[in-house]
Amino acid sequence: MLKSFRIGGIHPKENKFSAGMAIQSIAVPAQVMIPLSQHIGAPCQPVVKKGDKVKVGTLLGKSVGFVSAHIHSSVSGTVLKIDKVLDASGYKRDAVFIKVEEDEWEEQIDRSEALVTECSLTPKEILEKIAAAGIVGMGGATFPTHVKLTPPPGMKAEILIINGVECEPYLTSDHQLMMERSDEILVGITLVMRVLNVPRAIIGIENNKKDAVARFTQKAKAFPGIEVQPLKVQYPQGGEKQLIDALTGRQVPSGSLPISVGAVVQNVGTIFAIYEAVQKNKPLVERVVSVTGKEVPRPCNLRARIGTSLTILIDAAGGLPESTGKVISGGPMMGKALASVEIPVTKGTSGILILPTLEAKRKAMKDCIRCGKCVQVCPMGLNPTLLMTLTEYEVWDKAEKNAITDCIECGSCSYSCPADRPLLDYIRLGKGKVSNIIRARKN
Amino acid sequence: MEQKLIVSPSPHIHSGDTIQRNMVAVLIALIPAFLVALYTFRLDALLVTALSILFCIGFEYLIVRFVMKKEPSILDGSAIITGVLLAFNVPSGLPVWILALGALFAIGVVKLTFGGLGNNIFNPAIAGRIFLLISFPAQMTSWPATALAESATDAVSSATVLGLLKHSPETLPALQQMFLGFEAGSLGEMSAAALLLGLAYLLWKRVITWHIPVSILATVALFTGILFLIDPLPQYNPLIHLFSGGLMLGAVFMATDYVTSPLTHKGMIIYGVGIGFITVAIRLWGAYPEGISFAILLMNAFTPLINSYTTPKRFGEAVKHG
Numbered sequence: 001m002l003k004s005f006r007i008g009g010i011h012p013k014e015n016k017f018s019a020g021m022a023i024q025s026i027a028v029p030a031q032v033m034i035p036l037s038q039h040i041g042a043p044c045q046p047v048v049k050k051g052d053k054v055k056v057g058t059l060l061g062k063s064v065g066f067v068s069a070h071i072h073s074s075v076s077g078t079v080l081k082i083d084k085v086l087d088a089s090g091y092k093r094d095a096v097f098i099k100v101e102e103d104e105w106e107e108q109i110d111r112s113e114a115l116v117t118e119c120s121l122t123p124k125e126i127l128e129k130i131a132a133a134g135i136v137g138m139g140g141a142t143f144p145t146h147v148k149l150t151p152p153p154g155m156k157a158e159i160l161i162i163n164g165v166e167c168e169p170y171l172t173s174d175h176q177l178m179m180e181r182s183d184e185i186l187v188g189i190t191l192v193m194r195v196l197n198v199p200r201a202i203i204g205i206e207n208n209k210k211d212a213v214a215r216f217t218q219k220a221k222a223f224p225g226i227e228v229q230p231l232k233v234q235y236p237q238g239g240e241k242q243l244i245d246a247l248t249g250r251q252v253p254s255g256s257l258p259i260s261v262g263a264v265v266q267n268v269g270t271i272f273a274i275y276e277a278v279q280k281n282k283p284l285v286e287r288v289v290s291v292t293g294k295e296v297p298r299p300c301n302l303r304a305r306i307g308t309s310l311t312i313l314i315d316a317a318g319g320l321p322e323s324t325g326k327v328i329s330g331g332p333m334m335g336k337a338l339a340s341v342e343i344p345v346t347k348g349t350s351g352i353l354i355l356p357t358l359e360a361k362r363k364a365m366k367d368c369i370r371c372g373k374c375v376q377v378c379p380m381g382l383n384p385t386l387l388m389t390l391t392e393y394e395v396w397d398k399a400e401k402n403a404i405t406d407c408i409e410c411g412s413c414s415y416s417c418p419a420d421r422p423l424l425d426y427i428r429l430g431k432g433k434v435s436n437i438i439r440a441r442k443n
Numbered sequence: 444m445e446q447k448l449i450v451s452p453s454p455h456i457h458s459g460d461t462i463q464r465n466m467v468a469v470l471i472a473l474i475p476a477f478l479v480a481l482y483t484f485r486l487d488a489l490l491v492t493a494l495s496i497l498f499c500i501g502f503e504y505l506i507v508r509f510v511m512k513k514e515p516s517i518l519d520g521s522a523i524i525t526g527v528l529l530a531f532n533v534p535s536g537l538p539v540w541i542l543a544l545g546a547l548f549a550i551g552v553v554k555l556t557f558g559g560l561g562n563n564i565f566n567p568a569i570a571g572r573i574f575l576l577i578s579f580p581a582q583m584t585s586w587p588a589t590a591l592a593e594s595a596t597d598a599v600s601s602a603t604v605l606g607l608l609k610h611s612p613e614t615l616p617a618l619q620q621m622f623l624g625f626e627a628g629s630l631g632e633m634s635a636a637a638l639l640l641g642l643a644y645l646l647w648k649r650v651i652t653w654h655i656p657v658s659i660l661a662t663v664a665l666f667t668g669i670l671f672l673i674d675p676l677p678q679y680n681p682l683i684h685l686f687s688g689g690l691m692l693g694a695v696f697m698a699t700d701y702v703t704s705p706l707t708h709k710g711m712i713i714y715g716v717g718i719g720f721i722t723v724a725i726r727l728w729g730a731y732p733e734g735i736s737f738a739i740l741l742m743n744a745f746t747p748l749i750n751s752y753t754t755p756k757r758f759g760e761a762v763k764h765g
Contacts, residue, residue, distance in 0.1 A: 411454030
């Protein structure tokens with residue numbers, strides 16, 4: 001029996017059309033828009049102005065505040081302006097517009113393909129390099145990595161967990177990265193193990209990526225303390241709490257961070273970025289993006305510079321199909337539907353998913369038939385239909401008692417509802433309300 | 444941009460599961476029992492079932508359209524299921540006007556006064572059957588002889604197994620016959636084998652989980668089994684209890700009604716055990732030979748209470764650090 005998390009879960013059709021497609025670097029565009037807020041936390045303070053010349057790797061935005069991450073230029077050229085640009089959530093955010101000239105990189109960046117395994121830096125120095133490179137969680141949550149690697153006072157990490165699950169249907173960028181950069185990822189893991197001073201790391205990979213499981217199992221033999229664990233294909237296996245449960249049997253209590261059970265989770269893409277930052281002095285200026293969908297002419301995995309317009313990536317996959325109804329940044333379960341494709345690739349863009357209109361339209365909601373399917377699939381052990389009703393009638397105290405704030409917004413409830421009820425829409429609303437009430441009470 | 448994109452919150456895909464799909468699966472699962480009914484009661488079975496469906500759909504349509512003034516959603520299939528289940532719960536020779544009254548009560552009173560599908564507290568077919576049983580006890584317990592028995596003995600009427608068990612346990616039919624279902628009884632309740640086939644289908648299609656049917660059947664078997672061990676009388680024989688009367692039909696198709704049964708697995712088991720106990724208690728010590736309908740109706744009433752006491756097991760509760 002393959003390991004998995006113990007409560008709830010679903011298994012949507014995987015639809016991994018871009019699986020096995022080699023990562024292609026797309027040409028540097030003529031212009032980029034680099035948002036100054038690509039992470040959870042405070043936006044960056046711009047350190048460049050109109051007319052400035054920049055190179056690949058030049059600092060554009062300085063992180064201010066504890067939870068924040070630097071932003072670097074992904075191209076060389078001239079700063080055109082700092083102006084608003086739409087982000088994936090539909091908000092307008094400040095971004096640095098750069099006109100691309102040549103492709104010049106900052107000198108300290110090692111652009112060779114050679115694998116660098118040796119590292120003589122102290123854990124503190126490694127952590128500083130990670131912070132300097134502006135690395136954030138690349139699975140989509142975009143939490144600044146150096147913050148996550150700094151356990152709160154009094155807490156100590158015991159185990160590092162590497163998320164190679166990629167449980168979202170359609171997406172394949174992590175899978176392809178694991179296949180092409182397994183050595184770099186393994187070196188990256190040892191670096192993070194040193195930062196955290198942990199003896200053990202487990203790489204969790206869903207069993208629909210048997211080639212990646214085999215490759216890592218074989219290569220990890222040379223790395224003491226690193227284990228590989230194939231996992232059952234079950235959504236949301238890549239959820240932090242679910243993955244820790246699946247791999248260690250420990251359950252992070254409600255309202256607590258993974259560190260409370262001694263675990264730190266890092267996505268494989270983030271680990272690769274850490275390798276490049278520490279061993280190659282390369283800040284986070286590009287990432288792998290899957291462009292995929294049932295009717296996309298050429299589903300693919302692209303390496304794109306941060307700030308590249310999504311239209312360029314979509315064109316590289318053969319363009320928007322006639323039938324397009326919805327374009328999603330991320331996967332179909334947790335991704336964000338975009339109002340426009342004229343938005344830039346950011347550090348958190350794991351994929352661009354194009355759904356035909358027929359699939360994109362929601363059906364009319366019917367009355368709840370109390371089948372309990374939402375309760376059975378909820379990976380947090382919540383009662384979604386109850387939480388929806390409590391939100392509908394604004395019964396916040398009961399919503400809080402029924403742990404509405406535990407919801408990880410995985411969408412398994414809405415996905416499974418035979419009455420097409422928008423359970424997560426309501427729960428998200430209620431969760432926001434209840435969180436505000438709790439915060440107000442604390443102050 | 445020329446193309447307008449649809450923007451909505453995640454998730455962006457759906458399992459494709461629909462209310463209709465579940466209802467159709469239940470109807471398919473009822474086919475084996477219907478075939479046995481056809482074989483046993485011939486044209487009567489077809490007539491009663493067809494009329495019952497017609498009445499249920501008709502009343503639902505008329506009441507929703509002209510009384511509630513809403514768009515009827517007959518296509519969801521729930522009224523058809525109520526129709527079939529009501530038919531399966533009555534004797535094959537029931538006068539048509541009584542059947543119509545039962546359908547009116549089930550759909551009009553039990554289902555629609557509460558707001559329709561999803562909002563009713565009691566299972567409409569069960570409540571309809573009980574309404575008829577109390578209002579027309581003679582007609583509801585006059586069991587025509589089965590086609591099989593008729594050809595063999597020229598009998599025109601017969602007693603159910605549970606009736607015999609209560610009054611003359613020495614004349615019981617063979618167990619095998621009960622299992623296959625050619626003894627007397629309501630239209631669709633006789634063949635445990637056919638109903639179990641339906642159960643297998645529902646489990647396979649994941650329309651229901653095992654919790655409710657298994658907990659009901661296990662409770663009945665255990666309860667009567669213990670009594671049988673103490674005093675091996677035929678009225679305590681667990682096999683007879685399992686394969687006779689409406690137990691199987693109730694456990695598989697009536698108690699598992701989504702709307703009126705608990706949401707969590709824990710709750711489903713409490714509900715199932717409750718139904719099992721009450722059924723046996725009524726069968727052994729009550730005035731009626733059969734108790735499954737009353738048991739389900741009673742436990743339907745407890746469902747909201749069970750729901751509020753059996754919250755699902757939350758992630759992180761009972762944390763194991765290992």
